[in-house]
Amino acid sequence: MKSNTSITDENLSKFSSVLENKTNHGFIVVERNDKLPFAVLMKKKQKVNHFLNFFICCATLGLWSFAWIYITRVSSKARKIVVAIDEDGNTFEEKCYMG
Template identity: 55%
Template sequence: MKKQFINQERLYTFTKVIANKIQKGFVVVEQNDAMPFTVLYKEGKKVNHTLNFAICCVTLGMWSLPWLYMSKVTSKGKKVLVAIDEDGVVFQEKCYLG
C-alpha cells in the first residue's frame, strides 16, 4: 500500500471547499483525516403547501410547475462528499440519500 502525499496547497483547497459548504448551511456528518474526506448534509427547505395551493388557484394553475419543483427538488436534503483522490485532486460528489 503506497502512502498518499498531500501538499499544503491542496489541503488548503480541501478545507476551503468544506468551509464554503458550511457557510451555505451544510453540516459535517462524517470526517476522516487519514484518508481525507468529509461528508456534509443540508436540510431541505420546508414547502408551505397551503400558500402554494392558494397561489396556484390565483394564477389559474400556472404556479403548479414551480410548486411541483419546490416539492420534489428543493424540499429534499442534500448530501455531498468532499475528498482528495489518489492524485491529490480535491473533488466534490453528490451522495444518494437512503
C-alpha cells in the same frame, strides 16, 4: 519543483475552503477525515409551505404549479454528499445514497 508537504498543505487549504463554502450554503459536516481527505455533508429536509404555494399558483393561473412540484419533489428532500480530493489534488463532490 514543489515539495510534498506544500502540495498537501495546498490541497488541505482547497479542501477546507470547499467545506466552508458548503457549510455556508446550509450543509452540516457529518464526518470529516483530514488524512485522506474527505468529508460527508448533509443538508436537512426543508419544510414546504403548501398554503403559500397554492395561493401563488392561483394568482399565476397555474403557472406556479411547475415550480411548486419541483420544490416539493426535489428541493425539499434531505441530501448527503461526499466532498474529497483525488490523487491529482482536484476537489470533487458525489452524492451519497441514504439508506
